[in-house]
Amino acid sequence: TGMITLDPGYKNTGSCESAITYLDGEKGILRYRGYNIEELADKADFLEVAYLLIFGELPNKQQLKQFHEDIKQESHVDEEMKKILDAFPKSAHPMGVLSSLTSALIAFNPSSVNVTSEKDMYHAIIRIMAKFPVLVAWTMRKQKGLPLDYGDDSLGYVENLHKMMFKRPSKEYVKNKVVIEALDKLLILHADHEQNCSTSTVRITGSSHAGLFVSLSAGISALWGPLHGGANQAVLEMLEAIAADGGDTQKYMNKAKDKNDPFRLMGFGHRVYKNFDPRAKIIKRAADEVLGDLGIEDPILSIAKGLEKVALEDPYFVDRKLYPNVDFYSGIIYRALGIPTEMFTVMFAMGRLPGWIAQWREMRLRGEPIGRPRQVYIGENQRPFVPLNKR
Numbered sequence: 001t002g003m004i005t006l007d008p009g010y011k012n013t014g015s016c017e018s019a020i021t022y023l024d025g026e027k028g029i030l031r032y033r034g035y036n037i038e039e040l041a042d043k044a045d046f047l048e049v050a051y052l053l054i055f056g057e058l059p060n061k062q063q064l065k066q067f068h069e070d071i072k073q074e075s076h077v078d079e080e081m082k083k084i085l086d087a088f089p090k091s092a093h094p095m096g097v098l099s100s101l102t103s104a105l106i107a108f109n110p111s112s113v114n115v116t117s118e119k120d121m122y123h124a125i126i127r128i129m130a131k132f133p134v135l136v137a138w139t140m141r142k143q144k145g146l147p148l149d150y151g152d153d154s155l156g157y158v159e160n161l162h163k164m165m166f167k168r169p170s171k172e173y174v175k176n177k178v179v180i181e182a183l184d185k186l187l188i189l190h191a192d193h194e195q196n197c198s199t200s201t202v203r204i205t206g207s208s209h210a211g212l213f214v215s216l217s218a219g220i221s222a223l224w225g226p227l228h229g230g231a232n233q234a235v236l237e238m239l240e241a242i243a244a245d246g247g248d249t250q251k252y253m254n255k256a257k258d259k260n261d262p263f264r265l266m267g268f269g270h271r272v273y274k275n276f277d278p279r280a281k282i283i284k285r286a287a288d289e290v291l292g293d294l295g296i297e298d299p300i301l302s303i304a305k306g307l308e309k310v311a312l313e314d315p316y317f318v319d320r321k322l323y324p325n326v327d328f329y330s331g332i333i334y335r336a337l338g339i340p341t342e343m344f345t346v347m348f349a350m351g352r353l354p355g356w357i358a359q360w361r362e363m364r365l366r367g368e369p370i371g372r373p374r375q376v377y378i379g380e381n382q383r384p385f386v387p388l389n390k391r
């Protein structure tokens with residue numbers, strides 16, 4: 001194999017140097033730009049965290065105001081984009097719709113294709129930060145058969161997202177503090193996670209100097225898979241299946257442990273965290289708080305807790321260091337907020353947006369080379385061509 005080292009899944013290969021997110025899988029530490037995730041989830045809001053991730057420092061009041069103002073200036077999406085959305089069947093999975101719309105955006109904003117200066121880069125970033133929540137909201141409204149709408153510039157970034165998703169045609173939008181804070185926290189917890197599958201996809205797509213929007217669209221597609229962001233939808237479907245099956249958690253534990261059964265305990269295990277996922281801890285507590293505050297009793301939450309308890313004591317999971325990950329409890333909160341199951345991964349994408357942007361920007365500013373892994377060839381040696389009538 002010459003000089004080529006084989007590392008399927010890149011388990012031990014660093015693809016870049018990065019100053020954005022620090023992760024210690026043994027100790028369960030996650031930091032954005034040096035700030036602990038626990039502190040950010042508790043004290044910052046999503047827009048501040050987005051600024052921090054993208055530009056490297058927490059914004060001061062003036063910087064945050066300017067960032068938000070610039071975003072508001074770009075918060076419209078070309079009306080023609082609605083025709084593209086219209087062409088999808090209502091049953092289309094929202095992740096496919098979101099990825100397509102994100103990619104299509106470039107046709108209406110051609111100046112964001114070739115970004116060479118930092119100024120162009122800033123403009124492309126502002127545009128996508130502004131338009132993405134509209135696409136997220138449209139994606140859900142389409143599925144629910146609700147009229148498409150734009151936001152309200154007088155609202156905060158997350159509040160506005162929530163309004164665009166949930167505003168009913170004939171009803172006044174009423175802000176619910178518990179709901180907005182929960183959403184804000186979830187988005188912050190998802191905002192970056194260093195070189196995961198979708199982020200690596202964004203960086204490698206962007207490394208060919210394809211533009212930001214299409215690199216993000218590629219990232220959204222990667223996120224969709226059930227081993228990655230799609231796990232949050234899969235967790236909820238699993239919990240519902242267990243509930244429908246009489247709540248028999250042991251049966252599903254046995255399935256997950258059975259090597260002849262492809263079933264995995266969704267929301268468990270992580271490539272890097274081998275102790276615990278700090279995001280899961282925060283989300284579990286938030287799920288309790290949100291359901292309590294909203295007065296919701298969800299039998300799915302007790303099934304999840306039961307499953308976690310059994311798994312944490314089971315030698316199969318203990319030996320393999322499998323713990324609940326970020327996706328295990330997030331769906332329970334989304335569900336309490338009235339977000340349909342198929343939209344869960346779209347919410348993950350909404351949260352991950354600033355992280356993807358920050359990683360793309362870092363890659364471009366550092367002038368990284370095109371991503372191009374090598375391989376170890378294991379196919380046929382040279383052989384003579386056989387004409388069709390001789391095969």
Ligand code: CMC
Pocket residue numbers: 009196226227228229230231256257263264265266267268269270271272320322325326327
């Ligand atoms: N249920 C049952 N067994 C599992 C699970 C699980 N959820 N996860 C890992 N294992 C077993 C696996 O079968 C293997 O066993 P053995 O050593 O006997 O062959 C061992 O644990 C190591 O697993 P792996 O697949 O080699 O580990 P990986 O680092 O390649 O995969 C993972 C990590 C997250 C893809 C995997 O744990 C998994 O499929 N989990 C379920 C899906 C999920 O929750 N994904 C969300 C990840 S976190 C957020 C995100 O990325 O979006």
